[in-house]
Amino acid sequence: MTRSAIIAGLTLVLALPVPAFAQAYQCSIPRRIEAPRPAKPDGPVRAKPVAAYVLAISWSPEYCKMGGNKNSMQCSGRNGYFGFVLHGLWPQATRGAPPQWCPTRLRPAPKLIRRNLCMTPVPWLLEHEWAKHGSCMVRRPETYFKVSAILWRSLRWPDADHLSRSKTLTAGDLREAIVRRNPDWSKSQVGIDANERGWLRGVRLCYGKDFMPRTCPRATFGPADSAPLKIWRGL
Numbered sequence: 001m002t003r004s005a006i007i008a009g010l011t012l013v014l015a016l017p018v019p020a021f022a023q024a025y026q027c028s029i030p031r032r033i034e035a036p037r038p039a040k041p042d043g044p045v046r047a048k049p050v051a052a053y054v055l056a057i058s059w060s061p062e063y064c065k066m067g068g069n070k071n072s073m074q075c076s077g078r079n080g081y082f083g084f085v086l087h088g089l090w091p092q093a094t095r096g097a098p099p100q101w102c103p104t105r106l107r108p109a110p111k112l113i114r115r116n117l118c119m120t121p122v123p124w125l126l127e128h129e130w131a132k133h134g135s136c137m138v139r140r141p142e143t144y145f146k147v148s149a150i151l152w153r154s155l156r157w158p159d160a161d162h163l164s165r166s167k168t169l170t171a172g173d174l175r176e177a178i179v180r181r182n183p184d185w186s187k188s189q190v191g192i193d194a195n196e197r198g199w200l201r202g203v204r205l206c207y208g209k210d211f212m213p214r215t216c217p218r219a220t221f222g223p224a225d226s227a228p229l230k231i232w233r234g235l
Contacts, residue, residue: 026080027118030073035110036124039131045101050137051094053207054191054220055151056087059160059200060121061234066195074121081234084157086120087202088129089148091137099136107131108141116145119152151211156181164231172225178203189213192222192229200231 060068060082064075073079092098108130113123120126126145134144158177163169171194175187191204206216223229 027082027121028079029114029117030079033110033114033117033123036113036127038107039124039128041101041132043100045103046093046097046099047102047136048093048096048099050091050099050209052092052209052214053211054090054092055148055205055207056090056202057084057205058087058202059083059231060085061232062195062199062201065232065234072122073117079121080118082121083160084203086148086152087125088120088133089137089144089151090133100132102136104131104135104139106135106139106141108145112141112145116149119149151205151207155205160231161233164233169229169231170225171223171227171229174200174203174229174231175225185213186215187225188215188221191216191220194223194227194229198223198228198230200229 060074064070068075070076074082074085090098108126113126116126117123120129129148130141130144134141134148138144138147158174158181163174163177166173171192172187174192175190178190179185179187185205189206191206192200193202193204194200204216204220204222206214206220208214
């Protein structure tokens with residue numbers, strides 16, 4: 001898909017309200033950021049037509065609890081405390097495994113990495129997501145992150161701290177809370193990523209090729225609405 005086609009497909013999204021940093025409780029950019037190394041492929045090249053998208057969102061407290069670098073911007077607390085953060089925008093194929101690792105020599109410039117750190121507070125992950133996913137969508141990393149940011153900033157998030165205090169919380173409750181904050185969405189379009197013990201790891205929002213919400217495939221939808229869910233607050 002061309003850059004102009006992608007941007008045109010986001011016209012309706014652009015008209016939505018833009019909350020600052022979505023679910024970063026605070027965010028300050030470090031003065032110095034260590035430049036990430038070039039991303040190393042963790043799988044084969046799959047240059048396939050893009051048929052849909054998934055916006056992959058992580059729940060930071062769980063990530064930091066379960067092994068995130070405690071000295072990193074995301075987990076140290078020195079640059080703010082993060083809730084929902086963008087992991088990446090993932091193109092999907094009509095069938096089978098998604099596109100990934102399409103050949104490119106381009107890398108995000110340091111100023112582009114810096115500009116997106118309150119959205120994705122992990123420099124190496126921004127590099128990785130462009131190389132693995134963005135390279136199969138568009139020609140330039142600037143376009144990939146522009147599209148990702150437009151989608152990210154169009155979203156409003158529920159009070160996960162309040163939800164986490166419910167002793168009877170289910171995956172359906174979280175979906176319902178997200179839909180209440182984003183009336184253009186339905187529960188069938190909101191995937192939940194939880195670990196085997198029922199702790200929330202993230203959310204997967206499903207989009208069609210036109211960047212409008214679509215029903216998630218079963219694998220992306222995750223646990224059923226009735227499944228118990230726990231949210232680690234981390235604060």
